[in-house]
Amino acid sequence: KDGIDNPALSLAEDTDGEAAGEPRFYLLSKGSAETFGFCLHEELGGRGHVVGQVELGGLAQRRGLRDGDRLLQVNGRFVDHLDHQRVVQRIKASGNQVLLAVLDGDSYAAAKALGRDLAQLLPADVRPRLCHVRRDKNGFGFSVSGPEGTKGTFQLSVRHGGPADRAGVPTGSWLLELNGASVRSCSRAQLARKLKQSGSKVTLLVASGAVEEFYRLRGLQVPAAAADASWLPYKARELRMVKGPGGYGFLLKEDDCGAGAIGQFLWEVDAGLAAERAGMREGDRVLAVNGESIEGLDHQQTVLRIRAHEDRVTLLVIDPASDEFYRSVRLGDPRAAGRARLWGGSQPQTRVGRSLQGSRLAVELHEPRNSPPRCSFPAGAVPSAVPRGR
Incomplete structure (x- = not known):
């Protein structure tokens, strides 16, 4: 009523x-x-x-x-x-x-x-696990079982010391996704074909019995977004840099990073300066500055974040191969993603390296000629409320 x-x-x-x-x-x-x-x-x-x-x-x-x-x-x-x-x-x-x-x-x-x-x-751990398995001469090191005639219910038996075991797949776990695609509608024969088509490596989203039961009792689908990715060979890197007399020594450039998103990339790493010593590689994409995600920031706002501390900065970055891997398993944005494109043509870039006045960071904005006026954004990186899910 x-x-x-x-x-x-x-x-x-x-x-x-x-x-x-x-x-x-x-x-x-x-x-x-x-x-x-x-x-x-x-x-x-x-x-x-x-x-x-x-x-x-x-x-x-x-x-x-x-x-x-x-x-x-x-x-x-x-x-x-x-x-x-x-x-x-x-x-x-x-x-x-x-x-x-x-x-x-x-x-x-x-x-x-x-x-x-x-x-x-709260329960100790309700996260599924992402594991990247590389085949050896004996296969992937796991076998699949499940009720005959039932789609999408696959339990894994893992060979001790085999590739799946080394990749972190727990024996007895339930298979949820294969290479970023759900297996809920797959038959045993279809799953076998998908595994064969995967070639020498496969990425699995798996859940232990306890984790699977937690979601099932609540009527929830196990989310890939909540996965523990610590077992994956692809990881973001933290670069800690202290600026020297020649600055940090790299070029920050805004560019496409796939699926219509915009990212901030690192290029022209100067030999012998702080960026190279910290392990920066050309093509790395910036995910966070000083521990704060740059998700939602444009190029100029990211530069201001880097300049917030005059003589030191910590960047969280990811290399192109790792970036592509995360996208392939629908975790294409492990920490952050650029959103706003400020120019319709070539992208802005900033030289972060030469000293202008003592220890102050040199910033030379290279903008395309005859570009439209720069859009005005409010101060601050992230609004104080989740903006309706966007």
Whole structure:
């Protein structure tokens, strides 16, 4: 009756099944033209990350998120202790799918008043695992079993010491994706063909029995966005640089980075200067500056981030091969992605290397001639609220 008389109630899908006072888990999956349908606020006094402005009939409201919920986890990682901007960046970097764990406001306040460790309210690890397996002369080192005649249900037996074991595939785990594509609709014969077509290497998204059960009991699909990628051979690198008399010694250039996105790339690394000594390689893409994602920043804003500390900077970068790998398994943006194109023709670039005045960083903006006026953006890298999922 309430659902009939109150349209707002009829829109909410009861998918969480959690008791009052316990964390609730929601997997939000949107299309590229859709939004998550909520904002994230920060209250004064350290009262957590607050869900607000939940759109009536929007994705978040349909899944069950409520105004006043406190966000505890993003993609299986505890975030209550993080500063607000980093939490916003984690949600944005998740792309079109994100797994959230929340606690209602009253329960959150009560737990804080009692001094409870909120991380203890959550399961230890709800993340699936991404593993990259290279075939040896005996194969990939795993076999597949499952109910006869049932599609998409595949359990892996792993040979001890074999390629799959060395790549981190747990024996008894469930196969969810193969090379970035779901296997939910695959038969045993179709899966065998896909494995054969993979050649000498294959990337698997797998979940242990406990992780698979966690999602199944809540009616949730296991999200690739929440995967533990620590077993992958492809990783981002951290470059720590202290500027010398010749500056840092590299060129920062904005360019396409695939799928219509824009990124900031490193080129013309000067021999013997700080960038080369830190291990910078031409073609690396910048993911973060001084521990903060550059997701959403344009070229000029990224330069200002690099210049924020006059004599030192730390860049998180990824090489082209690793970048391409993450895109191939639908994790094409491991930390950040450029969004705004400021010029329609050739891209802006900045020389980061020559000293102009003492220890100040030299910045020479090279812009195309006869380019249209530069767009004006508000100060600050990331807004204080999740901008409706964009």
